Structures are given as structure tokens and as C-alpha cells.
Amino acid sequence: MNIDTKYHGTVAVKEEDIIRFPHGLPGFADEKRFVLLPLADTPFVILQSVKTPALGFILIEPFSYFPAYEFELDEAMVEQLDIESERDVAVYVILTVADPFDNTTANLQAPVVINARKRIGKQVILTNTAYKTKHRLFPEKAAT
Template sequence: MKLRTKYHGEIEINEKDIFHFECGIPGFLDEKQFVLLPLEDTPFVILQSVKTPALGFAMIDPFGYFPDYDIELDEQTVTQLELSSEKEVAVYVILTVADPFDNTTANLQAPIVLNYEKKLGKQVILTNTPYKTKHRLFPNKVEAK
């Protein structure tokens, strides 16, 4: 199927690659279908809405940037995503891309959790956690103005 995207123009996708978000994403409750599109030659991926071409979230695998990042999924999320093994799970965090790029932040409080096998997804809002919505990707660099 052809898909118009925010960052990749018009592309061809396979319908079996669509992730279903039963409850949408907070702030985008009507957006229930997304595909993951890698950004070539970068560690970033785009969570692209199937329905809305202009809606694409830049994301990263947080463990490469935040090695101590650790989340625990509640039973409701495990059931909703039909998870039976850690091998099925992928975790991403949404970026707020800044200019200059060194000031880009990651939302560690609300990761995107995907079941790769069943193509189910959910943005999980973590509670009772030290994680915030804005953690700098490059904390050792002086903040540029």
C-alpha cells in the first residue's frame, strides 16, 4: 500500500508492518495505526501515522543513550500488548528535536512499547519514576542558545 509520510515522502509499505495502537497515543487518540520507518544512516526511527501524513514522531532506542534506563510494565499493559516474552518487545522514546540538535531531548517518562510479533503498540505513561519528559540526549555538551 502507498503511504504519504512526513519525512520519507510517498513510500510503499506492507500492511503486515502496521502497528495497532488500540487507544491511540495521548494527544492523538484517533491515531491508531503506525509504521516504523528508519532514518537512513542514523540511530533514529520515525513512528509514522498511517492516517495522517504530517504526523511522524522521531524516536530512539533509549538504551544506547541512557544505559541505566529501566522500566517495568504493569500487568494491564502486558495483557493489552499480548506480551509473553521479552523477545517480542521493543522500547522507544519520543524525541523533541531541537535546534541546535545538541539540545534535543528524550521523553523517558512515556516510552513507546511495541510487540513486534503481534504488531501491537502503546505509549506507556510511567508513574512513580525518576524519569521526566525531557532528558537531554547529549547531557555532556554545553547547552547551546
């Protein structure tokens, strides 16, 4: 099927590439189907709504930028995502892209967790953590 996207124009996607978010995303409860699209020549991907062309979030795999980043999913979350093995889990964080780009931040408090094998996702809000919604992606280049 073809979908219209925020960053890629019209693209063909396969039904098996669609990730279901049964409860939507915070603030977007009606958005339940997304695809991951690579952002050319970057480590970033777009979490693109299948339904709404203008809705696309820029994501990164956080562990390359924040090597000490870690959290545990509670049993209810593991069950919601139908996770059987740690190998099935993909973790991303949403970026807030800034100008200049060196001021871009990552939301480590609310990672997007995907069961890559079963194509089920959820944005998890971490509580009782030091993680915030705005961690500089490039702290060494922070504007003064």
C-alpha cells in the same frame, strides 16, 4: 499500499508492517495505525501515522543513550500488549529535536512499547518515577 509521510514522501508499506495502537497515542486518540521507518544514516526511526501524513514522531531505542534506563510493565499493560515473551518487546522514546541538535531531549517518562511479534503498540506513561519528559540526549554537549 502506499502512504504519504512527513519525512520520506510517499512510501510503500506492507500491511504486516503496520503497528496497531488500539487506544491511539496521548493527544492523538484517533491515530491507531503507524509504521516504523528508518531515518537514513542515523540511529533514529520515525513512528509515522498511516492515516495522517504530517504526523510522524522521531524515536530512538533508549538503552544506547541511557544505559541505566529501566522500567517494569504492570500486568494490565502486558495483557493489553498481548506480550508472551520479553523478546517480543521493543522500546522506543520520543525525541524533541532542538536547534542546535545537541539540545535534543528524550521523553523517558512515556516510552513507546511495541509487541514486535504481534504488531501492537502503546505509549506507556510511567508514574512514581524519576524519569521526566525532557532528558538531554547529549548531556555532555549541553549549551551553556
